[in-house]
Every structure is written in C-alpha cells, then in structure tokens.
Amino acid sequence: MIHTTVGQLGHFFVILSFVTALVATVAYFISALGRRAVAQPVVVEEPQLAYAGGASFGGKTSRRAVSNKATASPEAAPRDDWRRLARWAFYIHGLAVTGVGVCLYWIINNHYFEYHYAWSHSSRALPLQYVISCFWEGQEGSFLLWLFWNALLGAMLIRTSGKTWEAPVMTIFALVQAFLASMILGVVFGDTFKIGSSPFLLLSEAMPDAPIFTADPTFVPKDGNGLNPLLQNYWMVIHPPTLFLGFAFTLIPFAYCIAGLWRNEPYNWIRPAQPWTLLGAGILGIGIMMGGYWAYETLNFGGYWNWDPVENAVYVPWLVMVAALHAMLIAKRSSTGLKTAIILSITTFLLILYSTFLTRSGILGNASVHSFTDLGLSGQLLLYLMAFVVLAIVLAVVKWKHIPSDEKEASVYTKEFWLFIGATVLCLSAFQVIATTSIPVYNKIMESFGKVSNLALPADQIAHYNKFQVWFFVVIALLTGVGQYLWWRKVENKKWDALMTPAILTLLISAGLIAFGSIKNPVYMALLVASVFALMTNGTVLLGVIRGNYRLSGGAIAHIGMALMLIGILYSAGFSKVISLNTSGLLISKQDVFTKNDNKENKENTLLWLNQPERMGPYQLTYRGQYIEARDVPGYIPRRDVTVIEGDFRGIAQRDIEQNGKVYYKRGDTLALYPENTYYQVEYREPNGKVFSLYPRAQVNERMGLLASPDTRHEADRDIYTYVNSVPDPTADNKWEKTETYSVAIKDTFFLNDYVAILDDVVRTTDVEGMDIGPNDAAVRARVRVLSKNGEQILSPAFIIKDRMVGRRAETSDELGVRIQLNEIDPRTGKFTFAVNRTQRDYIVMKAFEKPLINVLWIGTLVVVLGFLISTVRRYREAGKMQRKVA
Template identity: 80%
Template structure:
C-alpha cells in the first residue's frame, strides 16, 4: 500500500517552515529598522561614553577613548512588524514540529515506499534505534538542527527583552530559512535542485530502477536497516546533544550581530554570556559523548582519532571557549571586547564551515564519518558565504563604535592572562583546522586547473598530538595562574602566593614521574602543568566554597579540565597491548608479509573454545557465541536459541533464565537484536576474581562484518577487548567428507587429530529430540576424547523406534566434530561411528589496558558541573539587570 498522504503533509510543512522563516526574517528586519532609527549615535566626550570609563590595570588608571556611543530612545509601544514576525516564527516552529512528526511517523510505521525510511530503517530495529534512524541521513540531521533552533528562538522571544528581540531574531529567522531550504527538495528545470527532501518516494528517488518498470506500485518488504555502528544507545542521545550545541552557537552570534547593528558593541555581552556558557557546556558534552561512543563501538582502541569530522566539531568548541574568556574581560578591556566580537562570530561561522566539510562530500576520502554529497555542496557553500559576508561587512562598518584602550594591559592583571589563554585556545584551533582543510585547499586549486600534492597526515595521532600536547600544557598552566589573578591572590607585582602551590606541584609531579614510569619529556611537561592546574584551582575552590559557592563555576570547570588532561595523558600515552602472541603461531597471513601483518601477529591471541590460555596476568577462556534477546538482560548462549535467519526471531531450545529468573520457556518464540553475535571471553585475575567480556561482531548486508569492543571498567584501568578475527557467524558450517570407524569397547581411534576411546555403550531412556517409549530401544555410547587440557565426553545415541532406526548426532564445537553411532554388530561386538570434521570454534582477539581513563570521564562530568554553575550565575545576573531596566 502506498501511503502518500503523510509524505505530502510532511512536504507541505517543509514549504510552510521555509516560507514562514522568510516572513519572520523580513518582519523582524523591518521591526529592527524601526527600533534602530530611534537609536542615535552621538559623538561625545569620554566622560559621557556609555562604554568607556576608568578601570584599574596594574594599579594604574586607564582611560579608553571611543569615537561615538549611543543614546537609546524607546520606540513607539505598538510594533506591528514585530507582532507579525513573532506569529510567523511561532508558525515556523509548529511547521518544523509537523515535519519531524511526519518523518518519524513514516520511519516508525515502516513505510518503505519512502526512500528515507527504506535507506535508514528496518522492521528488526527496536524503538530506540528507530529514533536514531531519524537523524542518520543528512536530511534528518538538518531537520534536527532546525528543530533546536526553532525551540531556542521561541525561548529567546520570551526572554531576550524588547531591546534585543527584533535584530537578534532577524538573524535567527534568516538562519532558519537557510536550514529549511536544505530539506526543501524543489527542482528547477533539469539541473538546479534546492535542498533534498526526506519525503521522496522510492519511485522518485530511483526512477530508472527496473523493479518500478515492472511494477510501479512496488513496495519493499523491509528496509536496508540502520548502520550497525549507530546501533548503540549513545547514538540515541549524542546527535541531539551535538546539534543542540550547534544551535546554541547561533545565540551569541545573533546577540553580537544585534549589538553591532544597534551600535551597541558592549551591551550584547551580558545577555549573550550565559548562552555562551551553556552552549560551550552542551557542545562539549556532545563531543565527549561522541568520544565515548567511539570508545565503546569502534575498534581502533581509543576515544579520539583526530578524524576530520571529529576535528570539525572540536575546533568551534575551542573557539567558543576562547570567546567565553574574552567576554569575561570585555567589561574592563576593549581588546577583550574586540576579541569577543571576532570569536563569537567565528564560532558560528566555523559551525557552518564544519557542516560544509562533513556534508559536501569533500572529506569523502579523508574521513570515515563524513556524509556523501547529496548535490547540496553548492547550496552549503552559499549558506556559509552568505553569513561570512554578512558578519564581516557588519563588523567592518560598525568597528568605529568599539572603544579602544589608550594603554596596554599590564602583565599583572587578570585580563592579560585571560586574553593569553584565549589566544592559545585559538592557536590550537587554527592548527587543527589548517590541517583538516587540506582537501579544501586541493579542491580550490583543482578549480583553477592546478594539481595539488598536499595530503592529510598518514599518522594523524602523531601529527596533531605533537602540537596539541604543548597547547594544552600551556592552557593548564594558565588556568592555575589565571585563577590566582582573577581572585587577586597575586597583587602589587608579588608572586608569593604561587610559591606553596608551585612546591606542592613539583613534589607531587616528581613522585608521579618516579613511581609512574613516565620517561617522555613532553608527557612530563603536560603532567606538571596538569598537576599545577589541579592544585591551584583546588586551592581557589576551597576558598570560594567557604564564601559563596555560586562563584565556584570557573574553578570547578578548570579543575575538571586538569583531571581530563591527566586521564588523556595516561590513557593515550600509556595504553598497553596485553594480547601478545607468545605461541609462535602465525595468526595473520598474507601474500606479502607486511609490517602491519607482523604487528597483528605480535598483538593478537588465538583462543580455541573452552581452552584456557595465559595472557599477561590473566587466564583467558573463550566460552562461545552469545546473542542478545529483547526483553531480557544480559546475553544467552547462541545454542539456546534456534535463530530464524533473516527474521530476527528465534525459538528457545530450552528454558532461558537469567539470575535465577526464567524469561522464556522451551519452544517460545523470542525477538532478537539484529545482526549481533557476542563472543564470551572469560578473564580470571591472579586473585581468582572472574569477569566476562562480550565483544561483538555484526554481520550487516551493507557494511559486511563490523567489529565492536567490550570493556571492563575500573578506576585504575579499563580492559578493552575486541574480536579481530572469527569464523563468519552467519555462514553455514562446512563439514568434511564422512569418515567411518568400527571399534570395540576400550578401542582407541582418532577424531580430528585427537585420541578417542570408546569407554562403553549403555541403554538409555532419554535422548534429546526423541521420545523413547516402552516398546522402543535406545543406547548411548560414551566416547572419551583426550586433548592437552583434559578430556571431553561425546555421547552419540542409537534409537530403534517403531521399527525405524535413528542416529542423533553429537556435535562438539570445541573439537570441531560431529559423530553418529550408525551400526551395532552383536556378532563382532563392534560399533560403527560416522565422523565429520570441521573448523573448530575459535576467535582471534586483541586487548588493551587503558590506565586511568576513568579520570577522563570523571573530569568531563566535573567540567560540566562547573559550566552549569557558571551558566546559572550569569543568567541570574542578566535577568536582574533586565528586570531593573524594565522597572
């Protein structure tokens, strides 16, 4: 059945959102013009300046000189343009919600006649992963961004005040118009397309497909499914958080543009500051969520790989934090004000640039994360350039209204050190974006007919690490020094307050270096800087909490950052491979024995099913394949479920229980999580404590075999394990040619290179899968198989039922053997066994120890707490000032 109505409704909402965004833009622009005409720029002497004044810099009084300032005259009470703009923006928000609801309805109800649903979802996905399907595609991610902007715009209309609403919301609405155009999906002629619609039918997206020639109403029974790497709970919350961070960068940008527009270059700082704090917090959380997702899901052994798409988000965050610090000094320094304007504008423009990088397809050969080009690269470039031109022109024209200092800030002032910190953050950002943009440079040169030999670094970790380590060592030192300056612990050119923290830092660092085995001089510098930041900010924090804890946000955030740096130093610099191959076996083979093959042979261990092996201090045992059943915690052995291939369901072969509770009875049909096979690896520590990890292999029809790790977390270290190689869990078992053995009791024979002994053959009344009645006869053989780790017992049966003979086979994955008792000869006393051999069940796995990585995650949470406290404090300040001005 073709469900076209919901798609048509969704497309109508897209058009409505675009049109209403344009109406809101024009109406807010005209409203802002009306208000701006009431703001007269009057050249005055310095004592009358709204911004300029006197401030103390190192004990000296500094006067700032400005060319002009502003005098505000309230506009008429009635503003019809603003009323129209408000209603247009509210209607725009409602239309965006309508688009979201329509698209999710299509995905949730499996309307696979729509290209978006067919491309990104399937019937097997649980609800939480259907939510992930919503933003897997480019159209969905743009829609998510639209939604957050619409929500923030509605909040700002109610909270920003009449002074700022019109100019600021004109910027907001214009951004929304551009974003809505990205999902408009309107085609002009044969070549020009405006946006890519998420409501295209398959017949529209693939009109030349042969299936639609034969059957125009064809609807697939199932979709392609979700990228297996995105089938993770972090992918349900990470993208919305990240895009909320993207949306929040627009708020200080809009306030800044509004301030310049109104010839009020200073006044925008106070209302923008809490939003900048909140935006830096949310964007930082989103980035770290992505890092944790990579740590849990990808198998490169870490949480940050300096992938271009990771860098494209990291850079705006660095600049946003730099902008935040310059805002804090803008009250006392025009240098800080100018920097705050530049960096607030740059943060949003860098978000647009990162969008262009990741969604234009330009990073297709340089990144594992980037989207392919949907034909929107030109539109994305126009989006970026439009706001670059708007912001640069406005800042250039209005620069004369920004006051300037007559004297340089003294090195003994907090403003100086905050500015130095912001500068280093920006230098760190520049180093990353300059390298990440190499594909852009090449594209530009190609467009002029030139051939570029520039290439991305072959070892991104080493390239970026050698620069960023020094930048963050400097930042760590400055956080400690800056906090002492901020709270006036250093005054009158005396640095005595730093003596005690400095001595403690050196003693603590020396102890850690001596007992922690740190030999790399660069790591020593980073450690000393991080310990210094920890001690100085901890000292400041103790003093603040005794007074007013509401002022502690900065110290807490800096303390958390120091912990993060220590966690990064140890987890990255001292990560240790513990899966060393000491068996002498050649695990990795190839036509040419490369350096990489040699490394893989050295750093992987081969485990046979249920055969213990020594690895570092652990005894390892591979315990078999497990699967994840919906509605039940943990995992169950794969042999407990007869999996229905292609249906993501199975039939319980026995009662399935977990922690003493029976979840499914034998014969029940149960739902399985799609494509996942987990491999149970039992770790036994020297103390005797046992823990089991379940690294995962997914067999996906689009991406083939996808490997994901499992991790044992503890405060000293994480044990990180993933499967490097294993037999294809979706492939049918290939049995070799049948061999027969006729042996008497106590005779010896060979099974798959093992010594086997027929110990006995006895009567039995129980045979699995066969009901043995009173008139039936059944015997069971006891075959003892010896290997280096002990012995295995196989019990093939022979059944006579209703004058028919059955030979139930006994299978052993550990031995790679299937054995049947085929004949019993009472005259000779011999028993004939049919034996088939196959590859024994095995895995090749790799394991790391990640020391102190949990210090990184704890530090992240502390940073978030610091940002939250600071955000609340600054918002209360703004609200108090706003209420006073209204009164």
C-alpha cells in the same frame, strides 16, 4: 499500500517552515529598523574605555546615565505590528518544523518503506531506541534536528531577550532558519537545479530507473536497509541531539553580536549573550565527549579520539567558543578583549557552518569514515556559508569605528592580560587543527583553477596532531592556574609569592608520580606537571571562593575538570598497554609480515580456541562460545540454544531459555532476536581466583560485512578493553568435511580430528533429547572419551529403534570441531560403526588493552560541565538584574 498522505503533509510542513522563516526574517528586520532609542537616564557600570564618539570614562568603572532604554518613537506603533507579525510567523515556523519531525518519525516508526528515507535508514528488526536514531542518521534528518533546536531556542529568546534585543537578534535567527529549512525543501527546477533534499521522497521517485518500478510502480519493499550497525548504540540516541543542540547554541552569541554591531552597541550585547555562550559551550563540549565515549564503546581502534576530520570539524568551533567566553570576561575592561570577543563569537558560528560544509558536501569522502555523502547540496551549503561570512565581515568592517579603544596597554600583572593570552593559545590550537583538516578543501580550490595540488593529509594523523596539541594544552593548563590567581587577586602588588605554595606542591606530587610511574617521556612529564599545577592552583582558589560564595566557583571547577581530563588523557593514551601478547608462535596475520608494521598484529593478538584456557598477562582467558540477544530476555543467551530463522528476526528455542532463575521461553517457543549481533564470551580469571566475563561483539551486515565492537570492564584505576579481530562467520553454517567411518570395539582407540578417542562403553538409555522412548522401543548411547590438551571430553551419540524404525542422534562438539554419529551395531563381531565429520573448530582472535586512569577523563568531563552550569546560572542572574534595571 502506498501511504502518500503523511508524506504530502510532511512536505507541506517543510514549505510552511521555509515561508514562515522568510516572513519572520522580513518582519523582524522592518521592526528592528523602526525602533529608535529615546534617551532615558539609567545608571549602569561601564568599563574604562574611550569610545569613538568622544565619550570617555575615568577610573576602573564609572557610573553614568546612558540611553539604554528604548522607548517608543512616533513610528513605534506600526513597527510593533511588524514585531507581532514576526513573532507569530516564527511560532508557526516552530510548529511547522515540529510537524515535519512528527511526519518523518511516523514514516520511520510505521515502516513505510515506500519512502526512500525510511528504506535507507531503518528496518523492522530495530528496537525503539534505534528507530529514534534512524531519524538523524541521514542528512535530511540531522538538518531537521538542527532546525528544531534553533526553533526552540528562538522561541525562548523571544520570551527572554526583551524588546531592545528581540527584533535584531531574531532577524538573524529567522534568516538562519530560512537557510536551514531550504536544505530540506526538495524543490527541483528543470533537470539539474534543485533546492534542498526532501526526506519525504518516495523510493520510486528516488530510483525511477530501477527495473522493479518499471514492472510494478506500486512495489513496496518488505524491509529496509537498516541502521548502520556502528550506530546501534545507546549513545547514538543521545549524542547527535546533544551535539546539534550545541550547534544551535552557537547561533545565540553570533546573533547578539551581529545585533550589537547593527545597533552601534558593540559592548552591550555581551551581558545577555554570556550565559547562553556558557551553556552552549558546556553542551557542545559534553556532546563531543559523548561521541568520544561512543567511539570508545563501539569502534575497535582502542581509543576515544582518532583526530578524524569530522571530529576535528566539531572540536575546533568548541575551542574557539571557549576562547570567546574568556574574551567576553575581559571585554568590560579591555578594548582588545571586546574586539576579540566580537571576532571569536562570529567565528564560532561560521566555523559551525564550515564544519557542516566539510562533512556534508562530500569533500571529505576519501579522508573521513564519518562524513556524509554528497546529496548534490554542496553548492547550496557553500552559498549558506558565504552568505553569513559576507554579512558578518561587511557589518564588522562598517561598524568597527563604534568599537572603543584602550587608553593604555594592559599590564602583565592584570587578569585581562592572562585571559587574553589564554584565549590566544586556544585559537592557535584550533587553527593548527583546522588548517590541516582543510587540506582536501585547498586541493579542491586549486583544482577549480586548473591547478594540481600535491598537498596530502599526514600519513599518521594521530601523531601529527598530538605533536602540537599536547604543547598547546601544556600552556593552557599553566595559564589556568596563573589566570585564576590573578582573577581572584591572589597575586597583589606585583608579587608572585601566593603561587609558591601550589608550585611547591606541584613539584612534589609530579616528582612522585614521575618516579613511581616510570614516566620517561619529556612531553608526558611536561603535561603531567602542567595538569597537576592547574589542579593545585584552581583547587586552592576553589576553597577560598566557596567560603565566600559558591556561585562564583564555576570557573575554578571547570578548570579543575579540564586538568583531570588532561591527566586522564595522558595516562589512558600514553600508558595504554596491550596485554593480549601472542606467545603461541602461530602466524595470525600473513599480511602483517609483508608490511612495515613490524609484525604488530601477530604480536598483539591472541588466538583462543573454544574452552581452551590461555595465559594472558596476569589473567587466564577462556573463550566460552557465541551468544546472541533476545528482545525480551535480559543479558545474552547461548547461540546454540536458539535456531535462528534467517531474515525473520526470530528464532526457535532449542531448550528452555532461563535467566536468573526465571524461565522466559520454553523449548520450541518462538522468540524475537536482534540478529545482527553475535557476542563472544571471554572469561577472565584473575590471580586471586576472581572470575568475570566480557562479551565483545561482531555485527554481520550486508552492506558493511563483519564489524567488531569492544566490551570493557571498568575498574577504579583502569579499564580492561577487549575486542575480537577475527571470528568465523557466525551466520554461516558449519562446512563439514567428507564423512569418515570407524568400526571399533569397546576400549578400542581411534582418531577424531587429530584427537585420540576411546570407545569406553555402549549402554542402554531411555533419555534421548527430543524423543520419547517407550517400553517397546530400544535406545543405546555410546560413551566416546576424547583426550585433548585440556583433559577429557565425553561424546555420547545415540542409536534408537522406535516403532521398528532406526533413528540416530549425532553429537556435535564445537570445541573439538567434530560431529559423531553411531551408525551401526554388529552383535556378531561386537563392532560399532561411527560416522565422523570434521569442521573448523570454533575460535576467536582477540586483542585486549589495559587503559589506566581512563575514568579520570570521564570524571573530568562531568566536572567541566558542572563548572559551566554554575557559571551559566551566575551570568544569567546578572543579565536578568541588568535587564530589569534597564527596563
């Protein structure tokens, strides 16, 4: 059955969201044009700036009557009608966007695989949390998520921005929503021109030439392709929504800034925009770090940041947004700061659009593993970007004359000077990253003019970016200390004595860490000293601020968090140590020998045979076998305990499934599985005898092959990070070699797969698994002792006579790679005939790191977010007080 109604309803909501966004844009625009400010004296504080109109203000601040209260002109009544229309249009737009989301989730969750989006991104095997992740795996779903957050924030702005700012700010908001809604419109004109890509496209419409639809137009696949296995992680449930919420927040300062320029009020927009900018920077920052933690837990490159172009495309707008925040702080007292705040607030949003173009146009297809493929929307994305670039630049140029000018240059002893320097360094850091990341764009531009560009991305991108970014953040860390001291007037009368105490503490602590930590790299030394200096200075400031008013402590707390992050990055990346050194002499990777990799893979990977202990650094490691996950059973269960039904996402229990003393399934029960994941238990035994296990996993996926993900043990001072590099295909049946037969008497010796075996005895038994031995039946069990490097192992194949029929119960040892079966018993000669098959012994090739102080990085991230939240609350209250005063 094809469920077309929900798709048609969803497509209706898409069109409705686009139309209502356009209506809201036009209505808000007319309303904004019609409001005329009528002077009413309101006492406000203004900075020491000279405005282009001729008004100037003496002293650091002045109290004056300004015309900030907009009252109704004769045209106000009809314009209020336009504002009401715009509000209703935007609210309906928000409801329509929500309706689109509900329809798309309904299709995914109910497995309507006749829809291309559901078939491409989901499957019946996925648990609920990953079904949610399917929603935003594709481009259409991620655009929809972005639309939803913008609609929600727009509704909040309507309620909080006040009549003065609502119309101009929401004009920009609604216009952005119209562009975003067009990205999922899915309207086609002719054979080539289309606007957007619809998430409600039927599979038969997306693949009209597929033979199956020619034979059966009503064909519906039984299952979908499933979610990318690398995205099957709980961080992928919360990381994309957080990141897109951060994207949405960048629109608010942009809209306020454009509205301020539009209204010839280039300063007044900063106060209402500042709390939103703070909150947005905090959310976008934690969204980026969530992505880093996902990479750390899921990908096996041994880190959390790889300078991938898509990572860079999100990191750069965040840097510029933080720089804009610092510019806003000095805009009250510095024309340079005001102009910088305007430029950077505009640039932040434009960089978000640029990053969207980079990741969704397909231009990074050969440069990034994270970028989306081109859905034919590259032209539309470029139009989206250029429309707002032109709007912002033209408006800024036309209105630049209304921006005030400084009466005198800022002194090096002022906080404004150091905050401006800090914002400048952040922008330089962002420029270095985006300039290199955009090399594919340069090449594409050159190709469009018929030229051939020889520019290429750096061969070692990590080394390239680190070489510059480390020094940028050395300077930033030093500036946070100096800037905070100046901000709170710790440095007075042009004397820097107040910095002596934290500077001395910095030198003492750094010297100790360098000496006892054996830090020899000058770059690491510089970063460590700068980070400790930021900790000492901001810690001292924090103590002083908290004594007065804890609400003012946000900046110091955020800077302390940043310093902790830098220390965590320094130690976890700079002093990460491979502990899985190969001392066996075995050649693990033949390809590695013929590359310029200095035989690295052979040196840094260790081979573990099943149940065979190996020494690795201070640990004794033992590979204990393959495990799988069942939906209703906590933890992992041995793979040998379940026979997996391929393609059915279920299995049959071969013995009772028990965890923590509770039996979840009886032998023979059917249980639901997560079939793509196979976990490999690696037992670590510490020198003190303490034992713990890690379960790195390999995922088998038809589209992507075998993918490995790590498992990590978190300790106070370090992480132990383990992943498998090579494993036997867990979905492949054992390939047994040709049967060999051995006729031996009791106590005779023979060979099993290169091991010495001894037939110790053959005894009667009544215990044969899966079979009842009655009084008229007979069963014997052989006791074959196999001598291996790790001691002895007993194999006990059984020979059964039941109801006058002969049966045999073979025994298999994955550890030895042997299957042995007692085939015949000759009472005349006392000989026993065994059938033996050999196969590849179970093994893994694994790599393990120790990452010192990586938890300091994650703790620092949380501290930064706390600082942003405290600052947001403070600035929100200040903006609320000012709004009430003006009203």
